[in-house]
Amino acid sequence: MNGSVLSVRDLRVNFQTNGSKVSALNGVDLDLAQGESLALAGESGSGKSVLAFAVLRLLDDVADVEGKILFEGEDVYQMAHGRLLDIRGKGICLVPQSPGTAFDPLRKVGVQISDFIRKVEQIDAADARSRSITEMDRLGLRPVKDTYENYPHRMSGGMLERSLIACATATSSRLVIADEPTKGLDRRTKDIALSALLSTAENGALMMITHDLTSAKRCERTAIMYCGELVEIGPSESVIEDSVHPYTKGLIRSMPERGMTPIPRRVRSDPGGGCRFYSRCNEASEKCLFHPDLRMMRGREVRCWNVDA
Amino acid sequence: MLSGRSFILRKILRYCVIILIVITLNFLIPRVMPGDPLINVLGEDAALADPALIAKLELKYGLDSSLWDQYLDYIGALFQFDLGYSIDKSSQVSELISENMCNTLLLILPALAISSAVSLLTGSWCGLHRGKFLDRLMTPASIIIYCMPTFMLAMIALSTFAFHLQWFPLGHQSSSGLSGLKAFFDTLYHLALPITVLTIIGISGKHLVLRNSVMQIADEDFILVARSKGYNEETIVKRHVLRNVLPPFIAMVALNVGLLVEGAVIIEIIFSLNGMGTLLYDAVMYRDYPLIQGCFLVLTFTVLISNLVADILYGLADPRIRDSARCSEEIR
Ligand SMILES: Nc1ncnc2c1ncn2[C@@H]1O[C@H](COP(=O)(O)OP(=O)(O)O)[C@@H](O)[C@H]1O
Ligand SMILES: [Mg+2]
Numbered sequence: 001m002n003g004s005v006l007s008v009r010d011l012r013v014n015f016q017t018n019g020s021k022v023s024a025l026n027g028v029d030l031d032l033a034q035g036e037s038l039a040l041a042g043e044s045g046s047g048k049s050v051l052a053f054a055v056l057r058l059l060d061d062v063a064d065v066e067g068k069i070l071f072e073g074e075d076v077y078q079m080a081h082g083r084l085l086d087i088r089g090k091g092i093c094l095v096p097q098s099p100g101t102a103f104d105p106l107r108k109v110g111v112q113i114s115d116f117i118r119k120v121e122q123i124d125a126a127d128a129r130s131r132s133i134t135e136m137d138r139l140g141l142r143p144v145k146d147t148y149e150n151y152p153h154r155m156s157g158g159m160l161e162r163s164l165i166a167c168a169t170a171t172s173s174r175l176v177i178a179d180e181p182t183k184g185l186d187r188r189t190k191d192i193a194l195s196a197l198l199s200t201a202e203n204g205a206l207m208m209i210t211h212d213l214t215s216a217k218r219c220e221r222t223a224i225m226y227c228g229e230l231v232e233i234g235p236s237e238s239v240i241e242d243s244v245h246p247y248t249k250g251l252i253r254s255m256p257e258r259g260m261t262p263i264p265r266r267v268r269s270d271p272g273g274g275c276r277f278y279s280r281c282n283e284a285s286e287k288c289l290f291h292p293d294l295r296m297m298r299g300r301e302v303r304c305w306n307v308d309a
Numbered sequence: 310m311l312s313g314r315s316f317i318l319r320k321i322l323r324y325c326v327i328i329l330i331v332i333t334l335n336f337l338i339p340r341v342m343p344g345d346p347l348i349n350v351l352g353e354d355a356a357l358a359d360p361a362l363i364a365k366l367e368l369k370y371g372l373d374s375s376l377w378d379q380y381l382d383y384i385g386a387l388f389q390f391d392l393g394y395s396i397d398k399s400s401q402v403s404e405l406i407s408e409n410m411c412n413t414l415l416l417i418l419p420a421l422a423i424s425s426a427v428s429l430l431t432g433s434w435c436g437l438h439r440g441k442f443l444d445r446l447m448t449p450a451s452i453i454i455y456c457m458p459t460f461m462l463a464m465i466a467l468s469t470f471a472f473h474l475q476w477f478p479l480g481h482q483s484s485s486g487l488s489g490l491k492a493f494f495d496t497l498y499h500l501a502l503p504i505t506v507l508t509i510i511g512i513s514g515k516h517l518v519l520r521n522s523v524m525q526i527a528d529e530d531f532i533l534v535a536r537s538k539g540y541n542e543e544t545i546v547k548r549h550v551l552r553n554v555l556p557p558f559i560a561m562v563a564l565n566v567g568l569l570v571e572g573a574v575i576i577e578i579i580f581s582l583n584g585m586g587t588l589l590y591d592a593v594m595y596r597d598y599p600l601i602q603g604c605f606l607v608l609t610f611t612v613l614i615s616n617l618v619a620d621i622l623y624g625l626a627d628p629r630i631r632d633s634a635r636c637s638e639e640i641r
């Protein structure tokens with residue numbers, strides 16, 4: 001099967017917070033095929049985590065979600081609750097953003113991993129335990145027997161992060177969404193974690209949210225998000241090594257190894273309604289007062305008026 | 310890693326020190342008060358009447374020896390449950406207290422058990438179903454009852470259900486001359502109303518705190534993560550929400566013991582029941598110092614012991630508490 005694993009169509013998410021409306025996503029389109037890995041990058045607050053939660057339909061209580069999300073052809077927002085519970089965890093596995101608060105503080109970390117494996121794979125407790133120990137060991141959580149028996153508050157952020165990753169890599173879900181899985185990891189453990197995550201894409205798909213463009217390069221494709229919109233999406237090689245959108249170029253320039261020049265907070269005033277990046281863009285022109293659409297250009301899709309084929 | 314047993318031993322050791330301090334204060338306070346203890350007991354006229362008798366009594370009660378010797382005697386007596394003699398009631402203080410303590414426990418223990426169980430149910434349900442009918446009924450009612458003075462609630466209950474409706478007797482522990490099963494049901498009939506009042510007071514305090522704890526835990530990140538893993542709501546509530554509400558619940562029940570002891574004192578007086586409340590009330594009225602001292606000591610012990618039990622259970626229920634206890638020990 002080489003079909004579509006995830007397909008997001010014109011996704012819009014609005015939060016109602018005491019009277020005012022906050023739009024977190026403004027029309028996101030995204031496709032992930034079987035065997036594919038996609039990196040999703042962008043500044044904090046651009047809506048990356050909201051996208052992850054929306055895919056799992058976890059925002060029902062707090063936000064208005066419009067658009068369509070298909071997982072293996074099934075509309076996540078139309079399916080019965082029982083089917084949804086089946087897809088969460090078993091079909092789509094989320095590696096959440098904040099390792100420090102993601103585990104129940106009163107239960108041993110290893111037990112929480114085993115419980116999850118046991119539920120998803122429907123194997124007995126002993127098998128689940130040995131499988132989680134194997135996986136924790138692979139991710140460098142050593143000495144593994146002690147780590148297994150530890151409570152979350154006794155573990156560092158990096159150890160908890162890898163424990164969260166272990167949940168995803170020890171099970172065979174068809175889509176793994178990892179939200180900043182490499183933060184708090186040193187170079188060696190980061191490599192191990194990345195390889196483990198990428199290997200899940202072999203019989204499914206991986207969407208990895210990250211701030212680290214070096215890690216993004218290891219995914220096949222990279223998508224750049226700005227203010228709830230994708231502004232550039234295409235093969236990682238092209239998007240990162242040969243970026244064309246002014247925002248992507250800014251992100252690259254702000255990387256430590258590329259000079260660490262931050263994107264300015266504001267260059268000019270924004271009349272609104274045009275390109276969302278207008279006020280901070282150093283290449284803006286008259287055309288940018290109108291909102292640009294994604295256009296195919298130089299082997300990737302870009303949302304910018306000033307890029308020529 | 311700190312084992313459960315050494316954690317408990319440390320806690321017990323610490324409470325022993327606190328108990329020693331309480332005993333010492335209980336010993337010292339009457340002795341640093343102005344005036345002579347015997348005069349206090351016998352009245353001003355006694356000193357004028359017969360100095361020889363005073364000297365005899367001083368010898369008898371050991372008041373002629375040094376403070377240190379008196380202290381050792383006092384502790385020695387405590388170990389034999391000897392709390393002194395109540396002249397007013399012509400009886401051993403320890404006997405008076407053990408009789409009345411039983412009655413008070415008969416009031417407090419059922420109230421504590423029932424109110425804990427009920428508030429655990431209503432508090433968690435209302436925390437998980439904010440704004441539903443039961444929540445909108447229970448939560449304001451709890452606030453009103455919690456703010457109401459105990460005597461007022463007791464008076465309202467007494468005048469409504471005992472005086473006007475005559476469903477329950479107006480007071481007293483039991484009718485006399487019954488035995489066996491009859492006596493049990495008779496006591497139940499007499500104590501039903503006071504226990505109910507005390508139970509309602511207990512529920513009001515715990516319901517609110519529990520509801521808020523459950524609401525807070527239900528909003529925690531790990532609950533959302535559990536949901537993302539496809540666990541159903543029943544599993545999430547049982548495995549995560551209720552489990553996490555247990556440590557604050559244990560702490561709250563222990564605090565509640567203090568509240569209920571205080572409530573029982575007032576309720577016993579209003580419902581004319583025998584118990585620590587009426588005993589202490591009489592002791593204060595007649596300035597029966599050995600009895601006051603004994604009552605205070607026993608009530609303090611009750612609260613201390615309930616705190617010790619809560620401390621141990623709290624640590625067993627929450628590994629973070631166990632670890633922070635270890636850290637503070639190590640720093641010292
Ligand atoms: N529960 C919420 N209520 C209101 N606003 C929210 C909520 N969650 C996220 N947002 C808003 O959505 C936007 C995107 O957030 P997020 O997806 O967490 O960003 P990031 O790209 O850093 O992961 C932010 O502006 C944030 O304020
Ligand atoms: Mg995020």
